[in-house]
Amino acid sequence: MFTPLPHMTNRWFEFRMRWKRRRLRLRAIAKSRELTCVRRGQWGKQDILLFCTLRNEAERIDWFLHHYRRLGVQHFIFIDNGSTDGTRETILAQPDTTVYATQASYKHARFGMDWVTWLMLRHGNGHWCVVADADELLIYPHWHSRPLSALTGWLEGERQVAMPAMMLELYPKGPLDAATCLPGADPCATLNWFDAANYTITHKPLLDCLLIQGGPRARCFFTDSPNRAPTLTKLPLIKWSWHNAWVNSTHSILPRALNRSFATCGGEQISGVLLHTKFMATVVEKSRIEKARAQHFGNAPVFDQYYDAVARAPDLWCPTSTRLEGWQQLEELGLISRGGWA
Amino acid sequence: MTMASAPLGVVMLCHTALNRAAQVARFWLDAGCPVVIHVDRAVSAPALQGLQADIGPHPLLRFSPRHRCEWGSWQIVAATQDASAVLLDSFPEVNHVLLTSGACLPLRPVAEMVAYVQQNPQVDFIESVSVEHATWIMGGLSEERFTLHFPFNWRRQRALFDWFVEVQRKLNIRREIPRPLRPHMGSQWWCLTRATLSAMLGDPKRKRYERYFRRNWIPDESYFQTLARLHSAQIQSRSLTLVKFDRNGRPNLFYDDHLQLLRRSDCFMARKIWPDAARLYDFFLSDLAQKTPPLPPEPAKIDRYFELAEQQRREGRAGLYMQSRIPKEDSASAKTAGPYAVFSGFDHMFENFDYWLGQVSGTRAHGHLFAPQIVQFHGGAKVWHGALSNSAAIRDYNPRMFLTNLLWATRGERQCFAYGPEDNMDHEVNWFMATDPNAEINIIRGAWLLPLWRHGAVTQEVIAQIGVLQKREQDWLTVLQSRWGLAKLRVWSVADIVQNPQDTVFEAVRDSASAPALQAHGLPPLKPLDGFDQFLAQLRDQGLPTQVLKDLQV
Numbered sequence: 050m051f052t053p054l055p056h057m058t059n060r061w062f063e064f065r066m067r068w069k070r071r072r073l074r075l076r077a078i079a080k081s082r083e084l085t086c087v088r089r090g091q092w093g094k095q096d097i098l099l100f101c102t103l104r105n106e107a108e109r110i111d112w113f114l115h116h117y118r119r120l121g122v123q124h125f126i127f128i129d130n131g132s133t134d135g136t137r138e139t140i141l142a143q144p145d146t147t148v149y150a151t152q153a154s155y156k157h158a159r160f161g162m163d164w165v166t167w168l169m170l171r172h173g174n175g176h177w178c179v180v181a182d183a184d185e186l187l188i189y190p191h192w193h194s195r196p197l198s199a200l201t202g203w204l205e206g207e208r209q210v211a212m213p214a215m216m217l218e219l220y221p222k223g224p225l226d227a228a229t230c231l232p233g234a235d236p237c238a239t240l241n242w243f244d245a246a247n248y249t250i251t252h253k254p255l256l257d258c259l260l261i262q263g264g265p266r267a268r269c270f271f272t273d274s275p276n277r278a279p280t281l282t283k284l285p286l287i288k289w290s291w292h293n294a295w296v297n298s299t300h301s302i303l304p305r306a307l308n309r310s311f312a313t314c315g316g317e318q319i320s321g322v323l324l325h326t327k328f329m330a331t332v333v334e335k336s337r338i339e340k341a342r343a344q345h346f347g348n349a350p351v352f353d354q355y356y357d358a359v360a361r362a363p364d365l366w367c368p369t370s371t372r373l374e375g376w377q378q379l380e381e382l383g384l385i386s387r388g389g390w391a
Numbered sequence: 392m393t394m395a396s397a398p399l400g401v402v403m404l405c406h407t408a409l410n411r412a413a414q415v416a417r418f419w420l421d422a423g424c425p426v427v428i429h430v431d432r433a434v435s436a437p438a439l440q441g442l443q444a445d446i447g448p449h450p451l452l453r454f455s456p457r458h459r460c461e462w463g464s465w466q467i468v469a470a471t472q473d474a475s476a477v478l479l480d481s482f483p484e485v486n487h488v489l490l491t492s493g494a495c496l497p498l499r500p501v502a503e504m505v506a507y508v509q510q511n512p513q514v515d516f517i518e519s520v521s522v523e524h525a526t527w528i529m530g531g532l533s534e535e536r537f538t539l540h541f542p543f544n545w546r547r548q549r550a551l552f553d554w555f556v557e558v559q560r561k562l563n564i565r566r567e568i569p570r571p572l573r574p575h576m577g578s579q580w581w582c583l584t585r586a587t588l589s590a591m592l593g594d595p596k597r598k599r600y601e602r603y604f605r606r607n608w609i610p611d612e613s614y615f616q617t618l619a620r621l622h623s624a625q626i627q628s629r630s631l632t633l634v635k636f637d638r639n640g641r642p643n644l645f646y647d648d649h650l651q652l653l654r655r656s657d658c659f660m661a662r663k664i665w666p667d668a669a670r671l672y673d674f675f676l677s678d679l680a681q682k683t684p685p686l687p688p689e690p691a692k693i694d695r696y697f698e699l700a701e702q703q704r705r706e707g708r709a710g711l712y713m714q715s716r717i718p719k720e721d722s723a724s725a726k727t728a729g730p731y732a733v734f735s736g737f738d739h740m741f742e743n744f745d746y747w748l749g750q751v752s753g754t755r756a757h758g759h760l761f762a763p764q765i766v767q768f769h770g771g772a773k774v775w776h777g778a779l780s781n782s783a784a785i786r787d788y789n790p791r792m793f794l795t796n797l798l799w800a801t802r803g804e805r806q807c808f809a810y811g812p813e814d815n816m817d818h819e820v821n822w823f824m825a826t827d828p829n830a831e832i833n834i835i836r837g838a839w840l841l842p843l844w845r846h847g848a849v850t851q852e853v854i855a856q857i858g859v860l861q862k863r864e865q866d867w868l869t870v871l872q873s874r875w876g877l878a879k880l881r882v883w884s885v886a887d888i889v890q891n892p893q894d895t896v897f898e899a900v901r902d903s904a905s906a907p908a909l910q911a912h913g914l915p916p917l918k919p920l921d922g923f924d925q926f927l928a929q930l931r932d933q934g935l936p937t938q939v940l941k942d943l944q945v
Contacts, residue, residue, distance in 0.1 A: 050726075050791070050823075051717040194648035199665055206641060215714045246777025246800035249789035250712055261714060262788075268780045275788040282714065311715045315722035317707040320715035367774045383711040383799060389704030391635075391643055391697045 051313045054254050062255050063305060070303035073294035076159075077166035083153040084128065084164055087137075090147040096123035097197050099179040100169060102161035104130040106183035108331060110139050111233035116186050118145075121196030122179055126172060128164045130155050147172075155344045162295045173289035177201040180299045181285050181323060186237070187214055188376055189286075189321030190387035201288070203390050204319070211287040211302070213310040214321035217243050217384065218264045218281075219373065220328045220365040227362075229330045236326040237373060244268065245371040245382050248281065258282065258301040258308035265328075265365040270355045277351050283323055284310065312388075319388030322379060333362045396451055397423045399505050400485035402474040404467070405493030406431035406460065408666035409438055412493030413445035416452070418676045422501035425451040425482040427474045432459040453477050462546050463609040465601075467579075471611070475588055486512060489582045494663040495632060496645075496675050504659050508582065515587050515623045518577030518630045519616040532556070532608060537574040538565045541608040569596070569603050577616040580632035580662065583623075590622035591615070633658035633690075635697045638705070643697060650674060652696055657688035710799050710829075712792060725829060727795060728802040732831045732903050733824065735811040736838025737896070740888055740918060745769075747915040748807055751904035756807040760797070761790065761814035776800040783815070790817040794824075807903055812863035813839045818870075825871045830878035832871060833899040836864065837885050841918070844926045849933055857935065885920075892917055 054062070092098065099122045103110070114125065125146045129137050130153075140146050149168065151158075158164050169178060177197070181187060189200060189212065204212060219240035221228035230239045248263035259282050267278035282300045287293075287307070294303050301308055312318045339345055340356035371382070379385045401419050405412040405428060412428070419426045430439050446452060455474035458466040475488055487508040497504070508514075522534045532539075539559045543552040568574060583591075594600065600618065604610040619626060633656050635643040642663040645653060647670040653661055664671055674680060707716045710728030718724060738744040738758070748756040749769070758767030766781040768774075773781050777800030779793070780786075786793045798806060810816075811834075824830045839860050843853055871880050879902075883895050893914050900909070 050712075051719050053719065191646065191648055194670075195646050195665075196667070198667065199644075199646060202665075203644070206639075213714050244778035246796045247779045247785075248713075248796070249792040250714070250717065251789065252717060259714060259717065265778070267785060268774075268778060268782075271785075272780065272782040273784050275782075275785045311717050312707065313717055313719050313722070315707050315718045315724040316705045316716070317703055317711075317713075318715040320713070367778055369774045369776055369778050371778070383708060383713050386703065386713065386715050387700060388715060389637065389700055391700030 051252055053313075058254075062257075066256065066303055066305050069296070070292075070294045073163075073166065073296065073303065074170065077163045077170065077294065080158055080163035081167045081171075083151045083158065084149040084167070085151070086147070087129070087150045088141055088146065088148040090124055090145060092124035092145075094175075097121060097177045097179065097201065098123070098173060099125045099181065100128075100165050100173070101125065101181055101183060102128040102130060102155070102165060103132065103136060103183040104155070105132050105134045105136060105335075107132075107134040107136050107139065108230060108232045108329065109183045109236065109326065110136055112235060113183050113186070114143060115233075117179065117181075119196075120187065120192065121198050126168055128161065128168065130161070160298055160345070162298060165299075166293075166295050169289050169293070170291050174291045176289055177286065178289045179286055180295075184326045185216065185283075185285070185323040186326065187285055187321060187323055188379075189214065190319065190376055190380060190385060190390060192321070192376060197286070200286070200390075205288070207319075207389075209310070209318070210290075211284045211307050211310050212319060212321060213259075214283055214285050214323050215248075215261050215384070216264075216279075216281040216283055216325045217322040217379070218266060218325045218327065219243055220265050220370075222364075222366040222370075224362045224364050225328055225359070226330045226333045228328065230326075236329060237324060240326055240328060241373045242366055242370040243373055245369075245384070249275075253301075256296060256301045256303070256308055257305040259311060260300075266355075268367070269363060269365055270358050271351070274351055284308070285323055286321075317386040317388050319390055320385050321376075322385055324373075328365065333360055336360045395423075396425045396482050396484045397501070397505050398484060398486040399489060399501075399508050400425040400427070400478045400482055400487070401489045401491060402426075402455075402471065402478060403428045403491050403493055403495075404431075404460065404470060404474070405429065405442070406434060408493060409434070409442040410445060411664070411666050411672065413442050414672060414676060415491075415493070415496065416446050418497065419501065420446070420449050420451050422505075423451070424501060424505070425453070425478060425485060427453045427455050427478045427481075429455045429460075429470045429474045430457055432457040451482070453481055461544065463611070464544070465605045465607075465610050467611040468604065468614045471615070472592060476592055479585060479589060479592075486585050487582055488585070488588055489631070489660075490580055491632065491660060492580070492662060494666070495580070495660045496662075496664045496671060497659065498633070498653055498656055498661050498675055498680075499659050500681055507659070511627075513584065513586075514625050514627050515581070515583045515619055516627050516629060516631050517581035517583060517616060517619050517623075519575040519619050519626060519628050520577050522574045522576055533576070534574070535560075536576070536608040536613060537568055539608070540564070540566065540606050542606065545608070566603070566606070569599055571621065572600070572603075572617050573620060574613065575616045575620050576613045577628070578630040578632065578634060579611045580630050580634065580660070581615060581619075582631050583615070583619065587619060587623045591618045594618070594622070631658055632660040632662050633693070634662045635693070638701060645671060647671060651686075652693050654680075654686045655689040655692055657690045710795060710802070712795055712799075726823065726827045727829045728799045729805065730829045730831065730902070731798060731806040731808075732833065732900075733808060733810045734833050734899065735809065736835030736841075736885075737833070737899070738809050739838045739841040740835060740885070741896070741915040742918055744915055745809070747912065748900065748903070751900060751908040751912050752805065752807060753905075753908065754805050754807055754903070758809055759811070759814050760794075760808045761786070761810055761816070761820075763815050766793075767809075787815055787817075790815070790820045791823050794820060798829075805903060811839050812860040812867065813842070816863050816867060818866075821867050821870045825873070825876045825878050828877045828879075831902055832878050832880050834868070834871075834880075834882045835885060835888055836868075836882060839864065841885075841920075841923070844923055849926070849929050854930070854933055854935060857930070889917075889920065 129150045228239045251260045261281040262278045271278040336356045336359040455477045458470040460467045604614045644665040709725035755769035
């Protein structure tokens with residue numbers, strides 16, 4: 050339930066966040082030193098760009114490129130944070146990529162957001178941009194028949210500059226380490242279950258954004274401390290302007306107005322989902338490595354427990370899990386909405 | 392000029408997606424229909440040359456003098472007039488002129504359309520509605536379009552436009568409508584006969600009318616529509632072009648996935664087509680349309696499709712809280728997805744009340760969903776629909792959304808659950824249910840005391856707990872009985888139930904259970920209450936105020 054802020058509080062938050070935005074942009078510019086351009090591609094003025102920070106995603110990268118090319122992304126801008134498994138070679142070999150590389154700390158770059166903000170400031174101004182991790186596949190209403198350019202054209206007509214798409218975490222039926230997925234294959238064929246209606250939404254007035262939590266990770270790993278469960282809010286599709294700065298991953302952005310991608314009058318705005326394909330078989334091995342690297346969350350012990358739990362290859366499936374069928378099903382379940390885009 | 396032309400000529404107004412316009416123009420030309428293309432003056436010379444090269448030279452093709460057509464400006468009318476004049480002058484066989492845009496797509500074979508206009512040689516197909524009856528206008532003025540001055544552009548100079556309208560309203564400025572015109576409006580896309588169109592273009596008062604319409608708002612929707620009423624012999628007030636407007640008054644785009652819908656249209660043309668909708672262009676501009684068996688026209692289906700989408704955008708789905716829909720407290724829509732029933736204290740008074748309730752209502756009745764240790768789903772399930780967890784911590788993290796999620800995930804199935812002061816009562820949830828017309832709340836006051844009594848000895852802790860529970864129940868009832876309460880509320884005391892168990896319980900489940908089921912199952916057995924009086928006396932003697940205990944007397 051949404052409660053509007055008092056006018057003066059709103060102004061005060063607006064003021065505070067303006068300074069925060071300036072600070073974050075300066076920080077991003079300063080962090081640009083950490084990036085070296087390995088391959089520079091060409092793209093047109095109207096092209097839809099995709100920004101992605103990745104590390105060791107060899108088993109996902111082929112399908113990732115395929116999926117977003119199918120949606121009509123014209124150029125990919127990757128930040129490779131020290132891949133060692135051939136991911137770098139794969140993305141360098143593509144005709145439509147620009148690759149930046151860095152060995153610096155992902156965590157110290159605000160989980161990569163400084164790098165992404167900088168590259169978007171540099172390359173993204175005026176472009177419609179997709180920002181997604183390698184394990185996130187964007188889908189939206191009518192995505193089979195209407196590419197991103199149709200969507201962005203419609204959004205411009207609606208004067209909406211960002212589309213929300215919460216993360217929908219997919220998991221296999223059975224223990225995680227049994228769900229092997231070959232490189233280049235559709236991960237959603239193996240990971241085809243999700244949680245339909247256990248998401249909690251809280252409105253955060255300071256950023257005027259939503260905090261969505263829930264899903265299988267909250268249900269299985271954060272039963273005692275659901276407040277620590279991962280945030281699922283995302284704004285992956287945005288018409289970038291050099292005023293903007295990412296705040297907390299792509300969960301929230303400044304200026305505040307861009308976070309207001311939800312309707313408060315009772316109607317529905319358009320939204321999609323990011324299919325999160327984290328829970329492939331390799332996640333079991335990776336969670337051991339990530340626990341040791343400690344680059345992903347704050348250092349709270351609850352996240353160590355989370356990594357340990359994943360390393361035990363649990364079964365996230367439950368009798369009321371829903372099998373993924375398509376965007377019509379997700380709309381019917383109220384996870385996404387066409388919001389008037391008939 | 393040597394080529395004989397069909398009796399149907401086409402005027403195309405183009406400004407973007409010229410490749411698609413060329414494709415459609417070729418389609419008309421190949422079928423023998425003369426085409427006059429107006430290209431917006433804003434289009435660059437190379438783009439225009441590209442268009443001309445795309446179509447190639449053709450004896451039935453003409454280009455008309457170029458104007459800069461801004462949205463809703465007079466220039467659109469001027470461009471249409473010039474192009475129509477070119478068409479009528481160059482092709483004497485043409486009897487009907489069809490006005491289309493570069494983003495229009497023919498939905499039927501040309502022959503069918505030509506045959507149709509040949510059967511109606513005298514008829515003008517133009518939507519022309521008197522302004523007094525034009526209630527369909529999307530977001531805009533109706534009669535004032537004809538009586539105010541509009542020197543500012545609505546799209547570019549919105550503030551000035553609005554200000555000037557306000558000023559004129561205040562000053563009561565009204566323009567005189569030139570006689571004998573009677574203002575009519577309608578879709579910009581028409582199909583007029585040579586006779587009507589020539590009469591309009593050759594009208595002796597044309598200069599005067601033009602001067603007037605030049606200052607109208609969106610004259611392209613009123614100039615021809617008004618003049619047609621003056622000159623036409625026979626008007627069919629409908630457009631042959633299908634246009635679906637959105638709430639902003641802009642035409643909805645048609646995409647590839649609309650193909651089956653468009654095939655069911657009873658119109659000859661559709662607007663506006665997304666330029667990259669290759670499947671639509673391939674289907675309708677080839678002979679595919681003729682090869683596939685025709686579908687019976689169902690225009691209502693198209694209307695319904697767009698209405699549903701608009702309704703979803705405007706009103707949303709009741710009871711849904713999601714990433715792009717967070718209604719305000721005071722928004723008009725329902726707060727929850729369906730009716731549900733809450734029973735407080737019944738399980739302490741009756742044996743196996745949940746089971747009995749499930750039997751008589753045919754639903755899966757839950758236990759205490761808000762119990763402190765765990766969520767008591769029906770049958771002790773670990774997860775419920777939508778993968779809702781039975782973890783009390785997860786539920787208590789956002790209890791209101793726990794409830795709305797449950798109701799959303801199980802919509803279509805009535806939910807019944809127990810709730811009372813012995814549970815984790817959340818103030819927000821109490822208010823939420825109290826102000827929700829879908830909620831039906833049945834309370835036996837003081838029944839929460841029974842488990843404490845059955846538990847055993849009266850200790851200081853028990854007395855303290857009684858005080859807490861009593862306070863919670865009081866607060867809850869205050870919320871429920873406040874003047875904002877919208878839930879259906881029924882309250883009894885323990886004594887009421889003991890005196891007349893059947894009537895009270897049947898009353899409580901009246902909306903959940905059917906009469907035959909109640910007849911069949913009868914009343915659940917009452918739990919024994921022997922010795923409860925002594926317990927109350929003991930409490931009184933331990934120092935609990937008598938006004939607290941007064942309500943609980945059996």
